[in-house]
Amino acid sequence: MNKESLLTFIPSFDSTEMVFYSVMRKGYPINSIKINNYNNTINFMRFFFLLFLSLLSPFYISAAELLVEAESFPQKGGWVVDQQFMDLMGSPYLIAHGMGVPVADASQSVTFPKKGNFYVYVRTYNWTSPWFLGKGPGQFKLTVGNKRLSTVAGVQGTRWEWQYLGKVNIRNKQVVISLNDLTGFDGRCDAIYFSTNKQAPPSDMALLYKFRRRLLNISNVSRRNEHFDFVVCGGGLAGMCAAMAAARQGLKVALINDRPVLGGNNSSEIRVHLGGRIELSPYKELGNMVKEFGPVKWGNAQPAGNYMDEKKKEWIDSEPNISLFSNCRVIALQKKGNSIQSVLAKHIETGEEILFTSPLFSDCTGDGTVGALAGADYMMGREAKSEYGELRAPEVADKLTMGSSVQWHSIEGKQPEAFPLFEYGMIFNEESKNAITMGDWTWETGMNFDQIKDFEYIRDYGLMVVYSNWSYLKNKSIEKIKFQKRKLDWVAYIAGKRESRRLIGDYVLTGNDLMQYKIYPDGTASTSWSIDLHSADSINSKFFPGKEFLSIAVHTPIYPYPVPYRCLYSRNVDNLYMAGRNISVTHVALGTIRVMRTTAMLGEVVGLAASLCNKNQVKPRDVYQAHFSELIELMKKGAGKHGLENNQLYNEGNCLWEKPQIVN
């Protein structure tokens, strides 16, 4: 159904037609009723009756309203959909990510419930307000029909809020509305609201949720239901390989990913290259799958084509047992006892909700979102040395994590390229500037913030520092001549994350296990990357204390280490696997297992194990307790094609090639 729907009793005084639109009661939509050809007398009397009622109490007669979700605009122009923070601010939104150049208009044709005067609001955010109190750079306007409203949106307040833009007179019910970016600096629009009442929609998140459902006619009853043998949430490398391994064993698999492209951090939207080794003992066939779809070029923040989004998609599409649900974000779930019964995903553009039921799920969201929704135990931050006796752990536990990155890239053109002054609370000088032409993994922010709750702040700070530094280089630096013909050709707006929740399994892998080479009988795919932990760059700390945006890495090499199977399922949610950076490891052990060839292999193991759950009608823990010998047989074969040349010989990382003395 069209999202620009409307509700409640709407009197129309168009001479030929009286329209009653859908009224929501207990979530059941009542179809619209049209009553034509009323005679003028009845209309006249009715008008005065309604006017009388409305004077008695404005609450008796609802306004004529229209809510339009920006992300559902069919013509997006240069605006893009950002869903990263919908758990925080309530919705996907459109963002004008033009890197300083205004983007083309987004537009949609909408149907107003009636003609006449409407008050207009947009839900937007003055995104630099955490650092700069005043009009921010994310400026845009709204055009309704032929009228461009004069008020500039996106420049006031300090949080997501409804900004009043003025009044429009609607003469034809069918009208084209458009978002007009003014700056190219990430103006954002969540929704547009028209009403015959001046009252703004609610800001409170719970009320706003109900408000949206009511106006958009979203009902639990009309939801699409899908059933699968295995539901994989998150389409990074871990999720892709979990889905493929299970599908190749014959399971019907749903792969749900909240972006249009697969690969997570290895997609062209984030541009992190694959790291770590495949083909390692004790299961040398694990990881073959990566050769089937893995990009063959090295490097972070390189041109989009290097990340081979299409190849990944073709790989998943080629498997008939996988149904891929792109652009769908898991937002809720239902449980029975300790098991997940279903997850609910929402399409980030159309708003369609799909309920996935299954006996088995895997959380490959990176953030452990499914686990958190299911009440799975998890850890976040750094554990104290006393907890697991790890050499690289701090004395006292804290909330620090590795940060998120907004990587960027510039190109040299033939002509001088202007870049607007960008000064919103982050001022650079000759000492603090970064006179460079691209931002790689070291551009890392938010280590001292909460990577879940503060994620929007963290991403926005990433954008802030890139633009502020670039503006300084282009406009003020004594070296500006060097940058004169350069322009930003890519700045990520989907931030790359390294660390947040780690779901707790029956075993928590520690740095000591890795460094002392304590091998467990349920070892699976081997992690080979060094223990690579990041912290704020001390030079950057000098200039921007507490607001660092550059990091350093300290590596401790390890010998390739088979990750225990017990780290791959939740200890307290019975039917939940996990693969990716959200598995059961300490902060220190995350330093190695997080690289993507390793997460891919761990996903492969999860997919193989899921097939055993299906075959034996058991839960993940039972595979460890009663069917591990079967899993060993599957891991010996692996799920990938055999005999392919290893095209993954870049960024393998350093590891020890001499086996440490085995402790147990």
Ligand SMILES: Cc1cc2nc3c(=O)[nH]c(=O)nc-3n(C[C@H](O)[C@H](O)[C@H](O)COP(=O)(O)OP(=O)(O)OC[C@H]3O[C@@H](n4cnc5c(N)ncnc54)[C@H](O)[C@@H]3O)c2cc1C
């Ligand atoms: C700048 C940077 C440099 C790095 N360098 C390297 C490197 O050189 N080599 C290397 O291998 N690793 C590197 N890493 C680490 C690595 O990228 C991550 O650890 C890895 O991507 C984690 O994999 P994942 O599958 O768990 O998560 P992701 O890759 O983040 O994939 C998760 C997927 O799930 C989707 N998703 C999230 N939530 C939901 C939801 N609710 N519903 C549906 N879908 C959802 C996401 O859109 C994404 O597609 C780097 C990371 C960063 C940020």
